[in-house]
Amino acid sequence: MIIVLRPGTQDAEVEDICRRIEALGLQAHVSRGEQRTLIGAIGEDRFKTQLQALGALEFVESLVPILQPFKLAGREVHPADSIIEVDAVRIGGPRLTVMAGPCSVESEEQLRVVAEGVKGGGAHILRGGAFKPRTSPYAFQGLETEGLRLLAEARKRTGLPVVTEVLGPEKVEVVAEYADILQIGARNAQNFSLLKEVGQCAKPVLLKRGMATTIKEFLLSAEYVLAGGNPNVILCERGIRTFETTTRFTLDLNAIPVIKQLSHLPILVDPSHGTGHWEYVPAMAKAGLAAGADGLLIEVHPRPVEALSDGPQSLKPDRFARLMDELRVLAGALGRTI
């Protein structure tokens, strides 16, 4: 951290800051330039979040962090790519992972048709929501525990591991009982109670970026899970909020190479939520892989016009299968397999 002082700061004030830095177990280094005096706080200041309070001093102009605020999620302490294993699926290696399925689990029949469809198309993991976070209280809220049961059945039938969302810390136990991967949705990306709880869970976590979460904050949310003791975090870019309204969100694919540089964690792309329209899903699925993502999360529904949630962004099983064929060719050109 560098503390930039306003012109005219007195020596006593400089000393006061140095004392405060040293009291936190860091070293202080004063550098007087022509225009500004700077004080460097030297050491592992990532855990010294109290340094922030120096910004309250009237003669402090600004605080400049030098180190990334996360540690366990960063490449500096863990240079090699992390690979998360879920049964036989290895997420983060040269083979790309595709998770597909309906937004909501709606019925035994619906899930069966989709599960067989996505398996036939070549998906590796079945997704489906049992507890649904809906913007409106009047919208379908999910089949809840019955939905979890149907997912477990579908896994048994297809052999595909299952990922489903958990909405609160009090539900982690029951969801973990049925699911192979626990999904934290975009609206809970900074639900710290929930992040702490899944940090103590034995199941891998699929952590979606919030719609207003910066990349650094996103990695700090991952850090909550890692610091809790759960090393198996899979990141997912699913679109951020911007001024553009022709798409539901703006898929931030820049985040893929940036996160690949900063972090060892695998990262997927969700073109369904990232665009909100099924017509745009194939293009953005390809773009996500070309940007370097480790896989995709795609919504598939047998009859999107009857879907209880997110119909407009769902592919039908046959369109999904055709997309998978296209992705296989693309993966080859990118030096990966699918």
Place this chain on the structure above:
Amino acid sequence: MIIVLRPGTQDAEVEDICRRIEALGLQAHVSRGEQRTLIGAIGEDRFKTQLQALGALEFVESLVPILQPFKLAGREVHPADSIIEVDAVRIGGPRLTVMAGPCSVESEEQLRVVAEGVKGGGAHILRGGAFKPRTSPYAFQGLETEGLRLLAEARKRTGLPVVTEVLGPEKVEVVAEYADILQIGARNAQNFSLLKEVGQCAKPVLLKRGMATTIKEFLLSAEYVLAGGNPNVILCERGIRTFETTTRFTLDLNAIPVIKQLSHLPILVDPSHGTGHWEYVPAMAKAGLAAGADGLLIEVHPRPVEALSDGPQSLKPDRFARLMDELRVLAGALGRTI
């Protein structure tokens, strides 16, 4: 809801949509223009969120909602301003409400000094965080239950009702035991498990807008609480995420007159989080009231440079008292009292 069809849509397809609309208990009205055919879904479609799925049809160009998606939070069914009573404090009437206190409860001594300071300055409600949502897992996470106890003591000493944040549904009971108002923070503005839980609680709820929550989504979050049976919701604008970086967030004061037009619920402004810097708090506190807010939420700390959270945006008690004097004059000019 209006369904806009692409040019060339066949009659059979038009009829199919009409059938689907009628199956939901609504009327369908077809209007054929020169350039586009439109189908209106007539009736109370707010609760028919399944209409959204029509967007999945290839020949549907767009869906245009006509009614606001919320109902209980809207002025149409509740034209008069809601006034929320907390002991002798009436939030939402001609008298403005100021909630002030430290970001985090840090110690008995700190809370005592602040509580007396803000009471002396004229605040009506004491704020203070016991459970803290922190971006970094390495930051101070709050005194938790001990913090709640200290708040209850401070209430006894000063007579000020207390507002404090609740982070998850499993904590609603314990927080409601100590607090007079339950705060839902910005990062939980769409934590629907939590919204449902406080909807069944007897205590008023202070609901902060999320940093990427549109005004309509914000009112839908309020709708969750209202639909759960708790009519006592106080809204709070606290800044949204934009590209501007000289301030921590961008306080969206436009939201005040917009929400006053759409909703009967009282709305406060939080200039501390909305700017992130104590120097800007007085200007934006005044701007918030001038925009029509029903009150303010202001962070106050005896020694901001030692604060365990949000020091840079905290006022000292004497600066707070001076601000209150300025606000009293301003309130008069706005036809209100404080």
Place this chain on the structure above:
Amino acid sequence: MIIVLRPGTQDAEVEDICRRIEALGLQAHVSRGEQRTLIGAIGEDRFKTQLQALGALEFVESLVPILQPFKLAGREVHPADSIIEVDAVRIGGPRLTVMAGPCSVESEEQLRVVAEGVKGGGAHILRGGAFKPRTSPYAFQGLETEGLRLLAEARKRTGLPVVTEVLGPEKVEVVAEYADILQIGARNAQNFSLLKEVGQCAKPVLLKRGMATTIKEFLLSAEYVLAGGNPNVILCERGIRTFETTTRFTLDLNAIPVIKQLSHLPILVDPSHGTGHWEYVPAMAKAGLAAGADGLLIEVHPRPVEALSDGPQSLKPDRFARLMDELRVLAGALGRTI
């Protein structure tokens, strides 16, 4: 500027950077910390924009500017508030300035009615567009030179100085012939050819913030005019682009105290463009003044429903006059006059 090096940077590379810094006439100061080595470029680096290119080096992790990038627009070299005089109107002092009038000059009769209306209400300066920047090529593009002539006539009749927009460098001469203040619109906030041209003009410039312009970039645009030799720049906040759609733009009132701290230039607020709806204009006009702005820019039209541009955000003359009465009371409470 501080240059942050990646771990493992070699001595030869450090020396290379130091040489490059010194070649620009600055001093280099190396500081080796536990985690990172930093190199400070010491001196007046604001004019050494070539330092940015150091970011191209593979072993440079990041560049951290320490000084603000503008100079003439900043308070450091010009601590006192600038006051811009236009005839008898002094913009930036204790007396607030209100500029009002139609979005577009449409006819002799329309302008006459508005000009008398806003003068009667107490406006100090008449605004009106002759050359109009319209999003659609099919929209009314303004009366052009005839509009300028009508504005000059209205000035003669009312005595109010006139502000009008100039769209390109080739029009500065003709607009300056008729207008007392040249307006640079939001879409031209980074039209550098135009900024250079008005920098060489003798008339004051009303510079609007672009809808995606940061505060620092905004002050750099002002710097273009100041560096060109024209010291008379009046800033105007008029709303930025965000994800919120209930208003046309998001008025960023945080920018007022921030700019007051960074710059000596006067700043106005435009609540008409900042909201896009006349119902919200009074609330946001008041909020703008309470935030510390030096005045307002307000659109007024005798029959908004017939306006050739921006009807929905225009006040009628009588509503404007009532607003001015309210603003007079507010100004008093803020220690200013109007």
Place this chain on the structure above:
Amino acid sequence: MIIVLRPGTQDAEVEDICRRIEALGLQAHVSRGEQRTLIGAIGEDRFKTQLQALGALEFVESLVPILQPFKLAGREVHPADSIIEVDAVRIGGPRLTVMAGPCSVESEEQLRVVAEGVKGGGAHILRGGAFKPRTSPYAFQGLETEGLRLLAEARKRTGLPVVTEVLGPEKVEVVAEYADILQIGARNAQNFSLLKEVGQCAKPVLLKRGMATTIKEFLLSAEYVLAGGNPNVILCERGIRTFETTTRFTLDLNAIPVIKQLSHLPILVDPSHGTGHWEYVPAMAKAGLAAGADGLLIEVHPRPVEALSDGPQSLKPDRFARLMDELRVLAGALGRTI
């Protein structure tokens, strides 16, 4: 356009609106629902921008446009993809187009090295700035006419057509004399004087999206050029402004499939400006093509650390050549050539 009326609107008011709609040469169609009365304005309302003013009426709740606001740029009147020919290069067909070169033309030697490098790598068009739009007035502003001359020489030597930016209407003639394609930069995306001027020019126009320009506004800017009589518009997505700061802008690749659906114009992607860092350029170049773009705009410099502008985002010629090899393989997998 649909006009939504507030509850309680009187018959006389409905008739008044109908009269106003009919006075514009459109038909009015009234539809009375349970909750709202709607009035449809039927006909080619794209050119009736005065309809917007109806939003000024107190009893109008909202205006809902049904048709896209652009026409010539849209697929409805021009279903087939446009192909823009520049010498032997065909932009918009199955063969992808790569434009590459330095941000600024800096010297004869620099341009010669880059031009030969990008030609060797397989670029089709040479880019280079002679007039530079710089955020700071203290930054290098370009070699101006001398830069144009150097570009013309490089074209002669390499045979590559040349694209360069034009900053104002008064410069269109001189730039068109030297350049094969005129570039309109992001900051001038809504500089309507300039758009009108290039609309009357015989040379193709490369139109960059502004950093806060919606896709509809972007196509309206193209419409200005097309309506002026110049059919040769090439669009370019180069990143929008969002809250994310690890990259200079957020490349909005969603815009590619959206624009391909709405418009027949070719669209390129600029990963150099879209990320601001050379390390991310290869990933985002690939992502852009995978999303369906018709080509790329890439900055190349022989010694980025000495570049007078945008060094950090420039590739060296050998890295560019390697990227081109990778793109050739990718193009094959996408069913295109390069």
